[in-house]
Amino acid sequence: MKxxxxxxxxxxxxxxxxxxxxxxxxxxxxxxxxxLGGHAMGSDEAMDDFARDVVLMRQVGVNPVxxxxxxxxxxxxxxxxxxxxxxxxxxRVTDSATVEVVEMVLSGVxxxxxxxxxxxxxxxxxxxxxKDANLMVCDQTNPDLGFxxxxxxxxxxxxxxxxANDTIPxxxxxxxxxxxxxxxxxxxxxxxxxxxxxxxxxxxxxxDVAGVKNGEGEVMTELKAQQIRDLTTEGVIAGGMIPxxxxxxxxxxxxxxxxxxxxxxxxxxxxxxxxxxHGAGSLIRGD
Numbered sequence: 604m605k606x607x608x609x610x611x612x613x614x615x616x617x618x619x620x621x622x623x624x625x626x627x628x629x630x631x632x633x634x635x636x637x638x639l640g641g642h643a644m645g646s647d648e649a650m651d652d653f654a655r656d657v658v659l660m661r662q663v664g665v666n667p668v669x670x671x672x673x674x675x676x677x678x679x680x681x682x683x684x685x686x687x688x689x690x691x692x693x694x695r696v697t698d699s700a701t702v703e704v705v706e707m708v709l710s711g712v713x714x715x716x717x718x719x720x721x722x723x724x725x726x727x728x729x730x731x732x733x734k735d736a737n738l739m740v741c742d743q744t745n746p747d748l749g750f751x752x753x754x755x756x757x758x759x760x761x762x763x764x765x766x767a768n769d770t771i772p773x774x775x776x777x778x779x780x781x782x783x784x785x786x787x788x789x790x791x792x793x794x795x796x797x798x799x800x801x802x803x804x805x806x807x808x809x810x811d812v813a814g815v816k817n818g819e820g821e822v823m824t825e826l827k828a829q830q831i832r833d834l835t836t837e838g839v840i841a842g843g844m845i846p847x848x849x850x851x852x853x854x855x856x857x858x859x860x861x862x863x864x865x866x867x868x869x870x871x872x873x874x875x876x877x878x879x880x881h882g883a884g885s886l887i888r889g890d
Contacts, residue, residue, distance in 0.1 A: 619879075622879075622880070623878040623879065626877060626878040626879065626880075627663050627664075627878060630660075630663070630664070630665050630804070630877055630878075631663070631664035631665070632664055632665075632666070633664075633665055633666065633803075633804035633805070634665075634666045634668065634766075634798075634801050634802075634803040634804055634805075635660065635665055635666065635667050635668070635803060635804060635805045635806075635807060635873075635877065636667075636668045636670060636794055636797055636798035636801065636803045636805070636806045636807070636859075637657070637667060637668065637669050637670070637794075637807045637809065637873060638670050638671075638672070638790060638791055638794035638806070638807065638808045638809060639653065639669055639670070639671040639672070639717065639809055639867070640671065640672040640673075640674075640790060640809060640810070640867070644671065644672075644673070644713070644717075649868075650716065650717070650720045651720055651723070651724070652870065652871070653720070653867075653873075654717070654720035654721045654723065654724045654726070655724045656871055656872075656873050656874050657669065657721055657724075657726060657771060657873070658721060658724040658725055658726035658771075659874065660873065660874075660877070661726060661769065661771055665877070666766045667771055668762060668771075668772050668774065668797060668798075668801070668803075669717060669721075669728075669771065669772065669773045669774065670774045670776060670790060670793050670794035670797055671709075671713055671714065671717055671773065671774070671775065671776070671790065672713075672776065672790030673708055673709050673712075673713040673775075673790075674790075676708050676712060676713055677695075677704065677705055677708045677709070680704050680707070680708050681701065681704055684704065686700055686701060686704060688701055691747065691748060694744070694748055694751055694789065695748075695751070695787065696747070696748055696749055696751075697748065697749040697750040697751050697787045698749045698750070699749075699750065701749070701750075701787075702749070702750040702785050702786075702787055705777070705787045706732070706775075706777055706785055709732070709775040709776065709777060710730070710732045710775045710777065713775065714730040714731075714732070714773055714774075714775045715730055717730070717773045718730040718773050721771055721773070726771050727768075727769055727770050727771060728770070728771040728772075728773050729765065729770050729771070729772060729773065730773050730775070731772055731773065731774050731775070732774065732775040732776075732777040733754070733774065733775070733776065733777050733778040733779060733788065733793065734777055734778065734779040734785065735761075736758055736761040737756070737758050737779055738757065738758050738761055738762070738774070738797075739754050739756075739757055739758075739777075739778045739779065739788065739793065739796065739797070740754075740755055740756040740757075740758075740778060740779050740780075740781065741753055741754055741755055741778030741779065741780060741786040741788060742755045742781070743780070743784075743786070750780075750784060750785060750786050750787055751786060751787050751788070752778040752780065752784075752786025752787065752788050753788075753792070754778060754788060754792065754793065754796035757796060757797070757799075757800035758800075759797075759800040759801045762797075762801060763801075774793070774797065776788040776789065776790045776792075776793035776794075778793075789846070791808060791846055791847055791850040792846075792850060794806060794808070794850070795850040795851075795853055795854040795857075795859075798854050798859045798862075799853070799854050799857035799858055799859055802858045802859065802860075803854075803859050803860070804859075804860050804861075805859075805860065805861055805862070805863060805876075805877070806850075806851070806854050806859050806861075806862045806863070807862075807863050807865060807873055807876060808847050808850065808851070808862065808863065808864045808865070809865060809866075809867030809872065809873075810847065810864060810865070810866065810867060811866070811867065811868060812844070812864075812866060813865075813866045813869075813884065814864050814865060814866065814883075814884040814885035815831070815834070815840065815844065815848065815864055815885040815887075816839075817834070817839065818837075818839050822884070822885060823885050824882065824884075824885060824886065825885070825886045825887075825888070826885060826886070826887050826888075827887075827888060827889070827890050828852055828855060828887065828888070828889050828890050829890050831848050831851070831852060831887060832852075835848065844864075847864055848864070848887070850862075851864065851887045852887075855887065855888065855889045856889075860888075861886055861887060861888045862886075862887045863876050863882070863883070863884050863885065863886050863887070864884050864885045864887070865883045865884025865885070866883070866884060869883060872884070
């Protein structure tokens with residue numbers, strides 16, 4: 604690379620940092636809950652990139668909370684152990700054998716991988732599930748689904764204690780039952796409930812799509828809650844996007860300032876959303 608080109612790159616980098624200042628100031632002390640799934644968990648390189656972004660967020664005063672899924676890893680382990688698994692309306696039917704595998708994979712494998720990635724980048728992450736400190740106490744969603752839970756009682760004070768110690772919580776979507784059960788909780792649902800309990804400034808739902816699209820297939824960069832409802836009624840929002848937008852609407856109703864559905868495959872997606880003028884993905888606010 605020519606020296607002139609290098610100088611140009613350095614100047615562009617400095618300009619980007621300078622332009623980020625008002626956004627850095629805006630988010631100092633803010634709580635940002637990130638639902639991690641899809642591509643960002645698929646490779647070590649993507650995981651390291653995500654972890655570096657999270658550590659940078661903490662370094663500039665943001666309080667990030669990571670809530671992760673792990674469906675493909677659970678499926679692989681169930682297949683390896685020859686345990687059959689069925690889905691009803693997108694939710695895994697979870698019997699006693701299945702919930703043991705779910706907990707083993709989410710808390711024991713996926714969670715610790717994310718924690719290690721963040722710590723390698725200089726952060727201070729701790730791995731949890733919703734069972735720890737009764738962070739997420741659940742009721743059974745539907746007897747036909749077995750050990751699938753709906754968050755009912757939350758303990759956000761515990762997370763505030765971690766923030767005070769510069770610690771980044773990494774949470775597996777498992778809930779505690781009132782009679783000692785372990786409940787499997789949908790990752791998006793868990794992230795929404797945790798964000799609502801914290802009255803988070805942002806809930807970022809990282810997916811494998813660019814955001815919410817209109818009828819012409821174009822990503823809508825900003826939407827109000829009523830637009831989401833209208834697009835769903837019209838069938839424009841369909842399939843796997845419906846539970847994500849439902850999570851967004853529920854979180855906003857419960858006190859989250861805004862929700863962003865964005866492409867976790869894009870480099871530095873979280874930083875682009877928080878610290879640049881154009882943002883990333885689809886920002887959803889209340890009416």
